[in-house]
Amino acid sequence: MKLAVIQMSMTNSLRQNLEKAIAFVSIAAKNGANLILLPELFENLYWCQVQREEFFALAHPLEGHPFLSIFQKLAKENNSVLPVSFFELAGQARFNSLATIDSSGEILGVYRKSHIPDGPGYAEKYYFNPGDTGFQAYKTAVGHVGTGICWDQWYPESARAMALLGAEILLYPTAIGSEPAEVASPNTHVAWQRAMIGHAVCNAMYLGAANRVGTEVIHGLSQTYYGSSFICDYNGEKIAEANQSEETILYADLDLEKARSHRAGMGFFRDRRPDLYAPLLTLDGKTKR
Amino acid sequence: MKLAVIQMSMTNSLRQNLEKAIAFVSIAAKNGANLILLPELFENLYWCQVQREEFFALAHPLEGHPFLSIFQKLAKENNSVLPVSFFELAGQARFNSLATIDSSGEILGVYRKSHIPDGPGYAEKYYFNPGDTGFQAYKTAVGHVGTGICWDQWYPESARAMALLGAEILLYPTAIGSEPAEVASPNTHVAWQRAMIGHAVCNAMYLGAANRVGTEVIHGLSQTYYGSSFICDYNGEKIAEANQSEETILYADLDLEKARSHRAGMGFFRDRRPDLYAPLLTLDGKTKR
Numbered sequence: 001m002k003l004a005v006i007q008m009s010m011t012n013s014l015r016q017n018l019e020k021a022i023a024f025v026s027i028a029a030k031n032g033a034n035l036i037l038l039p040e041l042f043e044n045l046y047w048c049q050v051q052r053e054e055f056f057a058l059a060h061p062l063e064g065h066p067f068l069s070i071f072q073k074l075a076k077e078n079n080s081v082l083p084v085s086f087f088e089l090a091g092q093a094r095f096n097s098l099a100t101i102d103s104s105g106e107i108l109g110v111y112r113k114s115h116i117p118d119g120p121g122y123a124e125k126y127y128f129n130p131g132d133t134g135f136q137a138y139k140t141a142v143g144h145v146g147t148g149i150c151w152d153q154w155y156p157e158s159a160r161a162m163a164l165l166g167a168e169i170l171l172y173p174t175a176i177g178s179e180p181a182e183v184a185s186p187n188t189h190v191a192w193q194r195a196m197i198g199h200a201v202c203n204a205m206y207l208g209a210a211n212r213v214g215t216e217v218i219h220g221l222s223q224t225y226y227g228s229s230f231i232c233d234y235n236g237e238k239i240a241e242a243n244q245s246e247e248t249i250l251y252a253d254l255d256l257e258k259a260r261s262h263r264a265g266m267g268f269f270r271d272r273r274p275d276l277y278a279p280l281l282t283l284d285g286k287t288k289r
Numbered sequence: 290m291k292l293a294v295i296q297m298s299m300t301n302s303l304r305q306n307l308e309k310a311i312a313f314v315s316i317a318a319k320n321g322a323n324l325i326l327l328p329e330l331f332e333n334l335y336w337c338q339v340q341r342e343e344f345f346a347l348a349h350p351l352e353g354h355p356f357l358s359i360f361q362k363l364a365k366e367n368n369s370v371l372p373v374s375f376f377e378l379a380g381q382a383r384f385n386s387l388a389t390i391d392s393s394g395e396i397l398g399v400y401r402k403s404h405i406p407d408g409p410g411y412a413e414k415y416y417f418n419p420g421d422t423g424f425q426a427y428k429t430a431v432g433h434v435g436t437g438i439c440w441d442q443w444y445p446e447s448a449r450a451m452a453l454l455g456a457e458i459l460l461y462p463t464a465i466g467s468e469p470a471e472v473a474s475p476n477t478h479v480a481w482q483r484a485m486i487g488h489a490v491c492n493a494m495y496l497g498a499a500n501r502v503g504t505e506v507i508h509g510l511s512q513t514y515y516g517s518s519f520i521c522d523y524n525g526e527k528i529a530e531a532n533q534s535e536e537t538i539l540y541a542d543l544d545l546e547k548a549r550s551h552r553a554g555m556g557f558f559r560d561r562r563p564d565l566y567a568p569l570l571t572l573d574g575k576t577k578r
Contacts, residue, residue: 114562114565115560115561115562116560117556117560118556118559118560119554119556130562131565134565134568135565135568151560154490154491154555154557155491155557155561156445156446156448156449156487156488156491157445157449157561157562157565157566157569159445160445160446160568160569161565161566161568161569161574164568164569164571164572164573164574165568165574166574190524190525190526191490191524191525194483194486194487194490194524194525195487195490195491195525196487197483197486197487198445198483198484198485198486198487198488198490198491199445199487201443201480201483201484201487202443202444202445202484202487235479235480235483236479236480236483236484237479265408266443267406267407267408268443268444269572270407271404271405271406271407271440272404272444272446272572273403273404273419273446274569274570274571274572276403276420276423276424276446276450277446277450277569277570278570279423279424279449279450279453279454280446280449280450280453280563280566280569280570281563281566281567281569281570282453282563283453283558283561283563284453285450285453285454285455
């Protein structure tokens, strides 16, 4: 199977963004990819840079969603699995969600981002409820795919949970860039890759992350997204990597059978000790169960 | 505070190994280190390369242990915190244990290795019970120190648990080397570092690993330990690293206050979702609680 990871820039035009995303997916499929990852919330500029009521209107219910059906058609036409990020309205709640579309065009499920960041330039707690779906791994036509979303990628818990639920590939659509001047760590892109490379090693599986690029200005505030999208193997070796500024499609042939053999041989999942992991189910390390 | 990580080779002479370990610790302390990490089971060749009854005799109870008191005296004399690996006999059970000695000479606690490997050249399941202490973080004179042992270092669960229990530095005494010819992955040292670098990033804290070096022959079998001991910072940046063959002492000045500030700023521990982590407490992802 062949994984493609799309790194792209966005504008404030939904139409432009959709056209670009569709074009990239079509090219990737033409080049043989059957699992294609777009970045997080590619429908617009990363509006979480600011806190403005107007952006709540971007949320739509899964049923009758304005553009998910376009990608369902696209997935089917191209015989490709396509996880698609969208701003989900559900009753009075709003989620940073991901619909994983199988190559049949069917939506296999919706994952709602579990870990919601907050800080200068990343005001997600203003827009999104913390997800309530739990972690997900979907049995797609091309393999068992675990989908996290952006901030989830810093959490060993989400990677491990997806692996335990059967994932053999971990995918992370992302929107991350340089931090505003008031933040001490100016550019996190190296640490960002290291965290995920660690997940790939510890869970002995392939991993891909798709980030946006470009400088986006919203209401006078500016933020530059650092790309650095990549695909790594089950040893954490990067097998495809984008730079910090250009739109591109990354490709990698994944040998899931080889990964499976390596994973069993390493024995990580044989030697786990759930009987000792109770502190993980607390915030402060003090078991209250 | 200053961390020292000792990379050394061993012989089959307890006396030689002790003399060397003591000499290295003394040098490290003279050079200003007040937290000094020795490798795993430095008392002997890595006997888990083979399965032989004779090696069970190396296990001794904590009370009246043949060499722990020497290191208690050494820690006190040098005003240094000293985690010391030993083969522990406890009733009919045997553990791969680590006594963390405070700079007062007091043993703050014993951690028993939780994750026990098994495979060609690493027959630890033959010698050790899986540890029953749970993960540990000790409030030492120089900071809150979490201690894992070797195979634990591949497990995000142990790193996270130590962090949740208060650790601000993660330490791993280790015995790892090239895999025997029948194993597909010939040299894991890059992946080995990547796994721990991931823990350092995801838990936003300093980390050190002390490995052995040299080729050891036991009962005609030979294995070469790959060193590559290192210290990294809270961004996963290596700040000291040994090569694959030489004995050495690594040093790093750790700024725990800066790490604490970075850790809070990143927000990893603010956004955790223990309500969703139930799969982590299972072996197969199926929650039975």
